[in-house]
Amino acid sequence: MIDLGTQAISISYSQLVVFDHSLERPFNGWTHRHVTQGFAWRAGSVAFRTIEEGGQHLVAVTFGGSEHDAVAPNALMVIDVPFEVPPDETIEIGSVSKSILFKLPAGLYSLRYECFERSGGDVPLIRLSFCRNSSPEFRIVRAGSDFSLKEPLVLTASPA
Amino acid sequence: MPVGHLAPHHLNRLDNFARMAKAGFDPNQPRLANGEWGDGGTSVPSEVAQTPSYQGDGRSAVGVLPPVSSGSRAVQNYALPGASLALAAYNNFHDGKYGWAIADAAGSLVDAAIGVASLGVGAIVGNSAQSAVIAAGESVPIVEVSAARFGEAADHIMDAQAAGLPNILTIDRLGVDANRVAATGRFQRVPGLQLDEYPPAMFREGGVGASVRAINSADNMSAGAYIGNSCRFLPDGSKIQIRIVK
Numbered sequence: 001m002i003d004l005g006t007q008a009i010s011i012s013y014s015q016l017v018v019f020d021h022s023l024e025r026p027f028n029g030w031t032h033r034h035v036t037q038g039f040a041w042r043a044g045s046v047a048f049r050t051i052e053e054g055g056q057h058l059v060a061v062t063f064g065g066s067e068h069d070a071v072a073p074n075a076l077m078v079i080d081v082p083f084e085v086p087p088d089e090t091i092e093i094g095s096v097s098k099s100i101l102f103k104l105p106a107g108l109y110s111l112r113y114e115c116f117e118r119s120g121g122d123v124p125l126i127r128l129s130f131c132r133n134s135s136p137e138f139r140i141v142r143a144g145s146d147f148s149l150k151e152p153l154v155l156t157a158s159p160a
Numbered sequence: 161m162p163v164g165h166l167a168p169h170h171l172n173r174l175d176n177f178a179r180m181a182k183a184g185f186d187p188n189q190p191r192l193a194n195g196e197w198g199d200g201g202t203s204v205p206s207e208v209a210q211t212p213s214y215q216g217d218g219r220s221a222v223g224v225l226p227p228v229s230s231g232s233r234a235v236q237n238y239a240l241p242g243a244s245l246a247l248a249a250y251n252n253f254h255d256g257k258y259g260w261a262i263a264d265a266a267g268s269l270v271d272a273a274i275g276v277a278s279l280g281v282g283a284i285v286g287n288s289a290q291s292a293v294i295a296a297g298e299s300v301p302i303v304e305v306s307a308a309r310f311g312e313a314a315d316h317i318m319d320a321q322a323a324g325l326p327n328i329l330t331i332d333r334l335g336v337d338a339n340r341v342a343a344t345g346r347f348q349r350v351p352g353l354q355l356d357e358y359p360p361a362m363f364r365e366g367g368v369g370a371s372v373r374a375i376n377s378a379d380n381m382s383a384g385a386y387i388g389n390s391c392r393f394l395p396d397g398s399k400i401q402i403r404i405v406k
Contacts, residue, residue, distance in 0.1 A: 010336050012362060013384025014354060014377070024392070027385030029309075030378045047385070053354055054340045054361070096388030097336045097362040146352070160385035 001069070001129070004061040004102060008123070012096040014053045016126055018083060018111060020044035021090040021101060025159035036148040037140065039079055039113070040157040046081050047157075048113045048126075051144070056123050059093060063104055063130035068112045072127075075114040077144040082136035083111035093128065110136035115144075300328060301398075303390040304405045305383060312375035313356055313383030318404045320358040320371035329363035331391055331398045339367035350374035360387060 009016070019026035028040040028047045040047045050057065071078050085091055085104045092099040110133040116125040138153055307314040321327050332339075339361035347355055353374040359365040391400065 012336060012340075012360075012388070013381050015381055015385065025389040026392070027388045029385060030381040032378050035377045035381065047381075049381075055337055096384045097333045160382050160389055 001062045002064045006058050006060040007100050008056050009059045009094055011050050011054050011057050014050050015047045016050055017047045018093050020086045021092050027160050028157040029160040033154045037153050041081050042157045051115055058123050058125045060127045065131050068131050076117050077115040078141035079113045080139040081111050083109050300401045302401045302403050304403050306405055310383040311379040313379040314404050316356050316373045317358050326365050328399055328401045329359050329365050331394055331396050332364040333362055333396055336362045342367040343370035344372050347372050354380040356380045
């Protein structure tokens with residue numbers, strides 16, 4: 001795994017978004033089902049629900065390898081989704097009010113989102129891991145406390 | 161000249177002045193510069209009141225302001241560059257302060273300030289097909305928030321604007337965290353709902369005094385995403401107008 005660093009990102013509207021830099025409207029609309037499954041996904045953009053509604057979060061980004069590491073025991077939400085880095089190798093990670101550019105090799109990845117609870121006075125931590133995978137799948141690895149796992153996952157979303 | 165926003169009690173005062181203007185009509189009082197009757201008591205000297213231009217927060221409108229007497233209100237149409245129709249109204253308050261307001265073509269108040277240290281200040285109304293021309297040469301993108309699509313989030317915006325909170329907002333991403341804390345910090349979280357704030361925290365007008373309401377999560381997250389998309393390529397300091405549509 002290659003560490004791309006940890007960035008402080010201000011979360012707004014309970015969502016962290018990973019998206020193709022070229023999208024004009026990268027942020028997705030949310031349905032009730034999107035909320036209860038923890039993410040809203042479309043090709044080029046995935047928005048993950050955060051535990052806290054807003055404020056500074058630390059977002060650690062890694063890429064490489066073909067398999068994700070074991071799930072951290074203290075992760076509260078863990079979600080895997082496919083994500084394709086575009087040919088210009090530029091993606092953005094952020095939230096509604098602000099995002100940060102990242103460069104990653106183009107291609108298809110399994111993107112893992114891990115959300116950790118704030119401990120003490122610390123800033124909440126989110127970890128994003130991009131693993132090379134030619135057939136990545138959607139998977140709720142660890143559900144949040146108010147997730148619903150009974151209904152099928154909704155694997156489409158539209159720009160908000 | 162800094163431009164603020166009208167608090168609800170100021171809006172009430174504007175409404176009161178409008179009523180006074182109708183009720184207090186006096187045929188003996190001086191006419192306005194355009195020949196219309198004024199509607200108040202003693203006129204201020206015309207050489208002072210007939211200011212050739214108004215400027216505020218980088219906006220400007222060129223025209224001759226009518227004399228306005230204490231506690232009165234006057235309205236006059238102007239054709240502004242870039243606007244097919246413009247209306248200017250001037251208010252002179254009993255306490256010696258002056259206010260101006262910007263309304264849309266339908267006459268709804270969209271922005272206002274009070275305490276502007278000038279005689280003959282007022283409202284400027286502009287209209288164009290695509291955006292609200294709030295003054296000569298400046299247009300503000302309109303972000304239309306659909307009530308059908310954004311449900312409780314749209315309801316909240318509509319109620320907050322009706323209560324006097326501004327609908328022209330200034331992007332200020334650096335202030336987002338401080339504004340959020342200032343607006344929502346004292347509110348208890350409601351299980352299953354999210355705290356929505358208007359004006360949103362990413363705007364300079366957010367923070368202290370913002371309206372806060374617990375609403376449906378999907379509506380809140382979608383509306384936030386929509387506003388984020390709408391502001392994606394606008395730098396800090398840009399203004400937008402948020403308008404609720406069906």
